[in-house]
Amino acid sequence: MISLKTPGEIDIIARAGAIISALYREIPGRLAPGVSTRELDRFAESFIRDHAGAEPAFKGLYGFPATLCTSINHEVVHGIPSDKRKLVNGDIVSVDCGVKLDGFYADAAVTLPVGEILPEVTRLLEVTREALNRGIMQAHPGNRLGDIGAAIQHPADEAGYGIVRELVGHGVGREPHEEPQVPNYGKAGRGMPLEIGLVLAIEPMFNLGTANVRTLSDRWTVVTVDRAVSAHFEHTVAVTASGPRILTQ
Ligand code: MG
Ligand code: MG
Numbered sequence: 001m002i003s004l005k006t007p008g009e010i011d012i013i014a015r016a017g018a019i020i021s022a023l024y025r026e027i028p029g030r031l032a033p034g035v036s037t038r039e040l041d042r043f044a045e046s047f048i049r050d051h052a053g054a055e056p057a058f059k060g061l062y063g064f065p066a067t068l069c070t071s072i073n074h075e076v077v078h079g080i081p082s083d084k085r086k087l088v089n090g091d092i093v094s095v096d097c098g099v100k101l102d103g104f105y106a107d108a109a110v111t112l113p114v115g116e117i118l119p120e121v122t123r124l125l126e127v128t129r130e131a132l133n134r135g136i137m138q139a140h141p142g143n144r145l146g147d148i149g150a151a152i153q154h155p156a157d158e159a160g161y162g163i164v165r166e167l168v169g170h171g172v173g174r175e176p177h178e179e180p181q182v183p184n185y186g187k188a189g190r191g192m193p194l195e196i197g198l199v200l201a202i203e204p205m206f207n208l209g210t211a212n213v214r215t216l217s218d219r220w221t222v223v224t225v226d227r228a229v230s231a232h233f234e235h236t237v238a239v240t241a242s243g244p245r246i247l248t249q
């Protein structure tokens with residue numbers, strides 16, 4: 001079932017989203033060789049809990065053990081923070097997190113460089129972020145779900161990147177994952193109409209190699225089969241009468 005949100009509910013999601021965006025402004029300054037992903041996770045949890053009423057949404061969700069998903073290089077999503085996993089110069093790390101506030105969830109992700117990264121990896125990050133922006137721009141009432149997917153797919157196809165298909169964006173609101181699914185590919189003009197009050201987590205995952213992914217034996221970490229690096233960017237976006245409103249910016 002699709003749940004549409006009132007303007008007041010969208011404002012609550014935006015307050016949850018503002019905590020994530022404030023957190024993500026703090027993270028780049030904490031990325032350095034030798035820093036463990038568990039340190040980032042501890043920082044993120046205390047940062048979120050410092051905001052009255054806010055809780056990390058992923059901790060305990062389906063049994064996930066941490067506040068952040070931290071996915072390095074060929075890890076696509078759902079990497080588990082660890083004291084043993086230390087950042088290295090040249091890594092990219094996808095940081096993904098949700099915040100619950102006053103009964104509503106927001107969800108966002110960003111992929112960040114650690115020190116100097118290869119030019120082709122910089123480009124992967126730029127194209128994936130741009131694809132997210134293009135998808136968001138389609139989140140207008142009267143458009144359809146396929147318009148978002150098609151807008152995201154186009155830059156990946158042009159660049160020759162693999163688009164992860166097993167994992168998709170989603171509705172978000174009273175639950176961290178709601179209908180509809182929001183694929184990062186599609187056909188313009190197809191699919192469900194986008195109605196005012198729909199709130200979507202839009203989240204392209206592009207690989208420098210093929211689209212193929214698998215899940216590691218930890219049952220969480222999704223990696224590229226060819227071990228090529230992968231980028232992931234996500235915003236929570238509301239479809240409003242005046243167009244897309246980014247709630248995690
Ligand atoms: Mg997310
Ligand atoms: Mg999400």
